[in-house]
Amino acid sequence: MILCPACHNQELVGALFCSACGAQLTYQTKSPTETVQYPEDMLATAVSLEPRDVPPAQAATARAGLKIVETGLVIPLEGSEEFTIGRVSGTQPILPDIDLTPYRAYEGGVSRLHATIRVTSDSVSLSDLGSANGTMVNGEKIPSYEPFPLSAGDIIALGKFQIEIIIRS
Amino acid sequence: MFPPADYYAVLGLPRDANPEEIRRAYHNSARRLHPDVNIESGDTELFLDIQRAYDVLSDPELRSKYDRTLPPLESPRQVVDVHLLYSRTTLPIINEPQLVYALINLTAPLSDLPTENSALNVCLVLDRSTSMQGERMDTVKNTAIEVVRQLRTGDILSIVTFSDRAEVIVPANRRLDRTSIETKVQMIQSGGATEIFRGLEAGYLEIRENHNKKSINHIILLTDGRTYGDEAHCLKIADQAAARGVGISCLGIGEEWNDYFLDNLASRTGGTSTYIARASDIRRFLKEKFYGLSRTYADNVRFDFHAGKDIEIRYAFRLAPEISPLETFSPIPLGSIPMEGCLSVVFEFLVPPLPPNTNQIALASGQIAMEIPALASPTSVTRLRLFCAVQSEPSPEPPPTGMLNALSRLTLYRIQERASVELARGNVKGATQHLNNLATNLFAQGQVELARSVLREAENIQRGDSISEAGKKNIKYGTRALLLPASADAFTSIDDFEVGET
Numbered sequence: 001m002i003l004c005p006a007c008h009n010q011e012l013v014g015a016l017f018c019s020a021c022g023a024q025l026t027y028q029t030k031s032p033t034e035t036v037q038y039p040e041d042m043l044a045t046a047v048s049l050e051p052r053d054v055p056p057a058q059a060a061t062a063r064a065g066l067k068i069v070e071t072g073l074v075i076p077l078e079g080s081e082e083f084t085i086g087r088v089s090g091t092q093p094i095l096p097d098i099d100l101t102p103y104r105a106y107e108g109g110v111s112r113l114h115a116t117i118r119v120t121s122d123s124v125s126l127s128d129l130g131s132a133n134g135t136m137v138n139g140e141k142i143p144s145y146e147p148f149p150l151s152a153g154d155i156i157a158l159g160k161f162q163i164e165i166i167i168r169s
Numbered sequence: 170m171f172p173p174a175d176y177y178a179v180l181g182l183p184r185d186a187n188p189e190e191i192r193r194a195y196h197n198s199a200r201r202l203h204p205d206v207n208i209e210s211g212d213t214e215l216f217l218d219i220q221r222a223y224d225v226l227s228d229p230e231l232r233s234k235y236d237r238t239l240p241p242l243e244s245p246r247q248v249v250d251v252h253l254l255y256s257r258t259t260l261p262i263i264n265e266p267q268l269v270y271a272l273i274n275l276t277a278p279l280s281d282l283p284t285e286n287s288a289l290n291v292c293l294v295l296d297r298s299t300s301m302q303g304e305r306m307d308t309v310k311n312t313a314i315e316v317v318r319q320l321r322t323g324d325i326l327s328i329v330t331f332s333d334r335a336e337v338i339v340p341a342n343r344r345l346d347r348t349s350i351e352t353k354v355q356m357i358q359s360g361g362a363t364e365i366f367r368g369l370e371a372g373y374l375e376i377r378e379n380h381n382k383k384s385i386n387h388i389i390l391l392t393d394g395r396t397y398g399d400e401a402h403c404l405k406i407a408d409q410a411a412a413r414g415v416g417i418s419c420l421g422i423g424e425e426w427n428d429y430f431l432d433n434l435a436s437r438t439g440g441t442s443t444y445i446a447r448a449s450d451i452r453r454f455l456k457e458k459f460y461g462l463s464r465t466y467a468d469n470v471r472f473d474f475h476a477g478k479d480i481e482i483r484y485a486f487r488l489a490p491e492i493s494p495l496e497t498f499s500p501i502p503l504g505s506i507p508m509e510g511c512l513s514v515v516f517e518f519l520v521p522p523l524p525p526n527t528n529q530i531a532l533a534s535g536q537i538a539m540e541i542p543a544l545a546s547p548t549s550v551t552r553l554r555l556f557c558a559v560q561s562e563p564s565p566e567p568p569p570t571g572m573l574n575a576l577s578r579l580t581l582y583r584i585q586e587r588a589s590v591e592l593a594r595g596n597v598k599g600a601t602q603h604l605n606n607l608a609t610n611l612f613a614q615g616q617v618e619l620a621r622s623v624l625r626e627a628e629n630i631q632r633g634d635s636i637s638e639a640g641k642k643n644i645k646y647g648t649r650a651l652l653l654p655a656s657a658d659a660f661t662s663i664d665d666f667e668v669g670e671t
Contacts, residue, residue, distance in 0.1 A: 001265065007606075012519070014268035016256055016568055017580035019587070020603070022610040024577065107612045107620075133615070160615060 062168075064119045068103050069155070069162035077119050084129075085158065086113045100161065109133040109159025117150075117165075124150045124167055133159035176222035176235065178548035181473060181500075181538035184239075188227065190536075194473060195223040197500055201412045215413060248541055248549045249467060249506065250276045256572050260530065261563035262523045268483075269518050271532065271555050272575055275503075276511040277466035283508065283543035286463040289324040290384040292341070294372040295357070296392035297330040302359040304448040305393060305422055312452045313354050316459050317347055325384070327375035328354065331368030332361025341375045363394030366402045369417075373406050376415050382540045382547040385462050385505075386415045387440075390431075391455070393422040400430055407437040411502050414469035414540055416440045420454055424638040428645065432494065439470065439502030441493040444646035446639070461490065466508045467539040472553070473500040474535025476518075482533070484517040484583075488575055492649045499535065506539070515575055516555075527559040581610055582648045589645070592636060601627045607648070619647045 001010045004018035004025060017024055062076035066085075075098060077083055086096030087105040089112045100110050111131035118125050125147040128135035135142050136157040142148040150156075152167040177184055180194040202216040225231045256270035293316075295309060313328065320326055328339035328350070338353045372388045380386050388410065396403065407417055419431040419442040431442040445454050476482060476499075485495035490507045495514065506512040518532045532555040540547045588603035604627035611620035626640040 012266055012268045013263060014257060014260075014270075014520075016270070016573060016576050019580065019583060021606045022580050022584055024573070107617060109613070109615050 063121075064117075064124050064168065065166040066098065066117075066156075067164040067166055068100075069164055071103065073103070074166065077117065081120060082116055082118045084113055085115050085117060086111060088112075100158075103161075105158075105161055108161030110161050111159075114158045115156075118147065124165065126150055126156060126165075131158065175239075175546065175548065176226055177550075178546070179218050179222040180226070181471065181536070181548065181550060182226075183536060183550040183552060184236075186226075191223070191226050193475060195219065195227070197473060198412060199223075201408050247278055248281075248544065249537075249539070249551060250278055251537075251551060251553065252276070252511075253555070254569055254571050255557060256568045256576075257557065257564075257566060259558045259560055259564045259566065260520060260523065262525055262527060262559060262561050263563075264522045266522060267520050269520060269532065269557055270572060270576065271516045271518065272513065272572055273516075273553075274511045274513045275467075275470065275506050275537070277506055277508055283466070286321070287465050287468075287542050288384040289320070289326070289459075289462055290341070290376060290379050290381065290386045291325070291459070291462060292327040292329060292372040292375045292388050294329045294331065294368040294388055294390045296332070296363055296365075296368070296390075296394060297357055297359045298332045298361050298363040298394050299359060300363075300393050300423075300425065305451065306357070306359045308448050308451040309391060309455075310354050310357060312455045314351050315452075316455065317345070317350050317354070319459070320345055325379050326350070327372070327378075329368050329371045329375060330357055331364065331371070332359075333364050333367070334361075335367040335371040337371055337375060341378045343379070363392060363396055364399055365390070365392060365396035366399035366406070369403050369406050373410055373415065376410075377413070380413060380415065382414070383542045385465050385468050385542065386413075387462055387468075388415060388417045389420065389455070389458055390417060390434075391420045391422065391451075392426055392431075394425050395427045396430070403430075403434055404437065407434050411438040416468065416505070418458055419443070420445055420451070420458070421642075422448065422451060424642055428642060436493055436495055437502065439504040441487075441491040441504070444642045446643070461507065464508045465505045466543070467506040467512075467541045467549070470503040470505060470512060470537060470539040471500045472503055472535065472537050474533040474553070475499065476533045477531035477556075479521040480530075480532055481519040482516055483519045485514065486579055486582075487512070487514045488579070488652055489513040492652050503537070513575075515579065518555075520557075523559055525561070529556055530559050531556045578614075578648075578651045581607060581651060584610070585644055585648045589641070592630065597630055597633075601631050604630075604644075607644075611648075614651075616647075616651065619644070619651075622647070 002013055002025060004011060004021060004023055006023040007018060007021040009018050009020040011018060011025060015025055062078035064077045066075045066077065083097040085098045085100065087101040087110050088095065088099050096113055113129050114131040115129055115135050116127050126137065127147050128142055128144045130144045137148060137154055150165050152165065154165045156163045156165060180191065180198060182190060182194050198219045202219060225235050252274040254272040260267060260269060293313060317326060325341050325343055326339065327337065327341035330336050330338055338357065339350050369390065376386050376388055410417055415438065417435050417438045418440040419435045421428060421431055421442060422445045428442060435442045443454055445451055482497040485497050485501060487493045487495055487504055490510055490512065491504060495501055495503065503514055504512060520530060523530065534554040536550050536552050538548065538550045541549050584603050584607045588600045588607065591599035591603060604623050608620045608623040611623060622640060623644055626636050626644060630636050
């Protein structure tokens, strides 16, 4: 027997998906961020459809920020040059710098490690990390693992999750 | 009516079948057509044909004499392309049961596609019970008239209406009198109860009248209600239809009809049941059905096999062209191969603990038989053997992507099935858990609307309310629809159908 890593349901050797929770039981090697497991505790995210209360953004000093299109909330990009964007998963020790879980990222199809954004003094660029649902800029899919230059006001879509990039001149 | 010209075709066997295969094919057919289980007397003839074929082929002397009367075998031409994919090609020797999946794709050979649509021998069996009154009945009538206008010379259409009794309003006839059919359709009045057996029986008799292997023989049952007490009789008709190569498709309108029963009825013949939520969708589904039938390359495809020792087929499912659960015991009616696209089925095999020193394990071996109307001799048989290599150490091969794609969404459909089973058992907690898991996966796949309706139903049953019939069908056929390849092709083709047939 094999054990489903997500819900601990027992499956026969050779099963490809957990028959109880639907998690994939064989691991693909091509991407570390593939959405392959759906742990039980993620359900909380799926069930609570109302956006949670989020602290107001303090974007006063940051050079760039991410504006969640659906809620209008701005997340400042400060304290580092490179930021990983994704969502927290209960069973994996992956902590993205910018966690979109509270903004219904799971529903939007955001991978655990979806993309990185790099902010330097003269440019802002975005790289997709081989995410399951891809990354688009202004409706155009960008290639994975390649920095894509951003301009102020560009609309980024991680899966279906939309973010506007704000850059101070 | 059914000339026993080819004893091999009667039993669905290749010319070089061995005695064991002949015996098995005979038993399979005989079991379903024995006069003791027959309802329609006409099917006794079919049974006698099978008996005659077996008497000759099982006797080596008679068989070789008969073989000499046959035309020499046509040069082996590939009439169908078979593509096989396993989840694992090598199984480890372990002291516990394990699973292996096989995906079978059957396609029409591109180079050899028929230039014309297949001829149809179709019977429309229409529910005219009181609940059909109004928009449902009107849409059905108008669509039926549209379909009649698009039929080609050589097509046969019969129409049966039923409530608590059945009327053959358009008998099967090769000469289509379109005006008279239209008038008769217009005059259909709704009223009465729903007794599906009446309609199905009358429809089957009409189809049988003109049954031939150069046409697609098919019954389309359209109903919005539940039948009571005659289910067993209906299933018997379905078995007889299957044995003769007549398919049954069911279109269920609204939420009252019994999807388990109609699924069962259709899948016995390789057909499918479809959920039509709104009356306004009747036209699209019915036309889609007719279009699909006319673009059939091979019909009545069935897999006649014997499973390997202690091997069990736990689950069988058709992914294309129409999505449907399949039976798991031989012969499995697989449905039909379209001219475009493919017939795609997936099997889950349960393999027992393997003894040491095993090198190979046979999962199932047998043949796939089918009728290809475009061929001079329509019955065509292809051998198929499913097997895996066995070795002592597990080999870490990743499952093929095609297999993962097929199974990822099928898993969701099965979670839905499990939720229904738990609910039927009264296990609210289990059912809710399955529905919540399903919703989580649907959200992850971006199926937000379906996911929300799943959550709504989960909340309903948790509150102690029963799940709504509409919600249940919505979830079941919604997750089923996820298995469809995402493309709008089907719809463009239907428009072509309209334009091409004016």
